[in-house]
Amino acid sequence: MGAGMPAEKSMRFWPSAKRLMRRLAPYRARLIAVVSLGTASVVFSVVVPKILGRATDVLFAGVIGKRIPAGTTKEQAVAGARAAGNDNIADMLKRMDFVPGEGIDFTRLSHIVSLAVVLFVGSSLLLWLQGYILNDVVQGSIRTLRSDVEDKLNRLPLPYFDTQQRGEILSRVTNDIDNIAQTLQQTLSQLLTSLLTVVGVVVMMFVISPILALIALVAVPLSFVVTKQVAKRSQKQFINQWKYTGTLNAHIEESFTGHELVKVFGRQKESEAIFADRNDKLFTAAFKAQFISGIIMPSMMFIGNLSYVAVAVVGALRVASGSMSLGDVQAFIQYSRQFTQPLTQVASMANLLQSGVASAERVFDLLDADEQTPDHAKPGVVEHTHGRVAFENVSFRYVPDKPLIDDLSLVAEPGRTVAIVGPTGAGKTTLVNLIMRFYELDGGRITLDGVDIATMRRDALRSEIGMVLQDTWLFGGTIRANIAYGNPDATEEQILAAARAAYVDRFVHSLPDGYDTVIDEEGSNVSAGEKQLITIARAFLANPSLLILDEATSSVDTRTEVLVQHAMAELRSGRTSFVIAHRLSTIRDADLILVMVGGRIVEQGTHDELMAAEGAYHRLHNAQFTAPAEVPA
Template identity: 75%
Template sequence: MSRVQEGQGERGVSDRPDATAGAQDKPPATAPGAGPGGRPGTMVAPPRPPAGGGPFGRGPFGGGGMPAEKSLNFGPSARRLIHRLDPERPRIIAVIALAVVSVVFSVIGPKILGRATDIIFNGIIGRQFPAGTTKEQAVEAARASGHGDFAEMLARMDLIPGHGIDFQALATVLTWALGLFVAASVFGWLQGYLLNDATQRTVFRLRADVEAKLHRLPLKFFDGQPRGELLSRVTNDIDNVSQTLQQTLSQLLTSLLTVIGVLAMMFVISPLLAVIALVTIPLSMVVTGLVAKRSQKLFVAQWAHTGGLNAHIEEAFTGHELVKVFGRGPEVEEVFKERNEQLYKASFGAQFISGIIMPLMMFIGNLNYVAVAVVGAVRVATGAMSLGDVQAFIQYSRQFTQPLTQVASMANLLQSGVASAERVFELLDAEEQEPDPAEPVRPTARRGRVEFEQVSFSYDPDKPLIEDLSLVAEPGHTVAIVGPTGAGKTTLVNLVMRFYELDGGRITLDGVDITAMSRDDLRSQIGMVLQDTWLFGGTIRDNIAYGSPQATAEQIEAAARATFVDRFVRTLPDGYDTVIDDEGGNVSAGEKQLITIARAFLADPSLLILDEATSSVDTRTEVLVQHAMAALRTDRTSFVIAHRLSTIRDADLILVMEAGRIVEHGTHDELLAAGGAYHRLYSAQFSGALVPADEGTGT
């Protein structure tokens, strides 16, 4: 026989002045339409209202955004993101090697093209002198005529007086240049291919890590996270990280190598011009640093406001029926406009400020170009440099400032990507549920005996909910749990499922402490039907088979017949192959509930939990389902949470809970005869519905 022992403490939860606020069936205010999220019992709390409050802080038209108060910790987050590439080290090494070869070929190209310019220039100047004149004679003639600078220039040129352009030598040089540029492009393509492979593998692992992390997080984490905000981290932020890795790694590597190679060639050609070009580096770094410092906070705010807006949209559209029914459309639109405006301002500010970098860098690059061109022209005129070297140096100066400009222009993308990475890392760093024991224990026999031993639990340490609770549910018995909203009924069964960890005491299943079992093993022995139904996009057959993926078609249909699903499925055009959406929009609420009951029936658990499982079923169907539930409860322990007291009259044990404590227990007839809390509930439901609480039953 099932038995109950009431808490032994001198002061119960109800003795505390704030006990009523702390005693709840579920964590506060689940969002409309917030289903189990793929697991029974999962509840998602709405976002908190924005600072300053508002008239609609709850429900589908309430909830605040996610303020970006925390500044971006750029350095550690960027290093952590780079370290996620460690498994791709061989590919990264190959990428670096290919980039080096590609950049070397690209850097040599302008020097060779400078040689082609010299061949053309030498031919043009050489043709102006009569044939048969030697180079020395031409130099002396220019010097004798008072053109000393021109004479010095002629002395440095490789020309033959009277001869024009050497097209054979020009063709050879251009062929070499073309070959180098083609080779550089091929190696660059190979580098991009390998880098793309490495980054996408890294993002693949990041998504897998996030998915695995979500399964290791306790239910209380999801209670405090708006679903839209969480989805934004898992989708938008990871996609942004992928884009950042893909674009910045390749350009940063190539740009860095290009700067090094070009700088070396510039010093080889002219140390003076190289020093002039180097003046732009500190100036560029100062400009980039100032702009990036101003933009990084805006990028943090941008992605935080994106998550907040997603949370509001997801919440509003999930509960769109309530929004329409209560006429809250204007308020929803106002909240949307407000958050959209916040996102617009943050995004515009971040993109505008970071976008200033490119024109500033182009301006600095143009100043560098003018300085190099002027000084180079003077040195050619004085014979200190050849025209080809000046041309090559100008190309190098462009190649030198271009990667600096690219790095600067990537600052906004890098800031945005690292901000997204930090949001993902916050999710990965969230406190996980207690791990399963290294050597889990399994009950020797599956009987379904459940025992609570001095169990204590609270959602908030300052507001105790369940204190010193002890009870035993014997195998094959049905234990009904009744009480007012907020009494702790659903919390009780959630503790059995180990959705939350106890503050004290223990719960055993067939004599084994549930904390000594693995969660998968524990939950494999429990079937659960919730008041809030959850169906995924697929066929009716697939939704029923969710309870037992290995079930045959005959077993699925047998479960459907036992729970009266078969009777309405046969009326559908496609029968069991009828496709329903994730919210079951093309079947009624009662039919959705029947499908979830069939799912639990098919699982054939040793312990069954029914949380208002017939609340959406019509009266006639309820009678049929009660017969199905009687068959389903045979030889297994059942916990039934019910507000309709008529549905639990045949329960072996009825527990009456108030403020987290069991105030009465017994059979239906025993509790009615006692004239206590159960009698008041029963009378209020069937005979005193119109009597005010303070004038009639007092409940």
């Protein structure tokens, strides 16, 4: 049951991430718009600290100018400071743009602040528009991914589902795809903005002060090393987290579906123990994944703070020496914060990216699964369906080294009823699955009216076949809709006729809403026998050329069985029918009875002929209908 589960190690992060990004290719034009808007937004936001630095210079110059006597020139103020032995102050005054005796120039200050506000607002609006477009891109790509997964599930062969737990498949289709959507939504915009911000900030830092820029950039390789080491250790845990999520979902789905049996056999403790074990494994993997990846954020903050301290100290010394203005230092400190912040954001997104790529790998694993063999380019076509089915030296096995059916040949003539009996595991259901092409043959061929079914389109073949299974399947909807599933184009009168023929009409009027009664997903508001009758009515409505009945009356009571047998006789009239039966009383009137043992037909004939032969069928019949002479004490 573990086939198809992800290995503990991923198939490499970057190839999977690139494959995920390629799914955004159809939205290339909108992605270009996203990049353009993001670039413009970042440019606006990156320019603002430099502008605010000018505002600081205006304020500082106004404070200094107010303290210097009016009428003094700037050169005199600088010379006076040097004469007093304050060379640092002299250098600082020389760099400043002030007017002695005048205070703060509020007109100039208001212009600078207004420009900064306009740029902030413009940056926010562009960022909002970018997010709107990106949301359309992400949700559109996820919608396409869901459609691709749905189409893939329809192209997968039945053996794939035989080796997978339903909960595991559901987890990939729901949880993993939702996680991919969340990852793309939260990281693409922020990642783009962060990277553009880093580039813009680096440029502005070098414009202001190359020395301080080099000090700030020391944090980059150190941050890269930390992120790489942590990410390498957390990726394995994210793979485990989503693997254990799938196994836990599989157990929950199985336990809920069979909760009645769990209670009847008193296996609650065992079920709870399995749940606890898998829940603990999920907890451990999720804790390790989140904890290890969570180390990135505080590590990056620590490195950023070290860089901030170094920039502040060196910047203060350069202001004191007159090499930089106070506004430039303030702007640079803002840039250093803007520089470390996007790096920290990128690092903090590492856990989201790893989690999303881990989910993507699981979805890609499903998309890469081997599909059923494609239909022929020039498919065989049955011009006029009569229903003659022939098995010609058919061989089949589920497992290569365990033969099941070898060199089987038989012919079902049009309009005849072929009953298949035998012990459990004899190959009865396998035989009809081969007719439906749920599995491909290992040898020989099966023909329908002389046409090899392996050359026919699957949908064309199955459109000629109606099937009623022992395990009923009804979807959440009305009784009318469930019957109409056999023929979506059927009229109301045809639906009612099929319901009457299958005796659904006998019980449906006792329900509150009649044919509009809604059946829940478990079908708990109708009995097992009533569910069986609805599936039989569905087959009536489909009006197939070939009919397959897999113990179709096993869930109905004795009186209803008699009625259904009459209805089935009418349904089989003029059609080739394959009937799998365990109760031999239901196939007495079959035209041909096949007795299968170990994948081989050991006897065939009518009921009377097989009883007279006193072989395997005779023994099966006596086992069912001959009471023991004595009841053991």
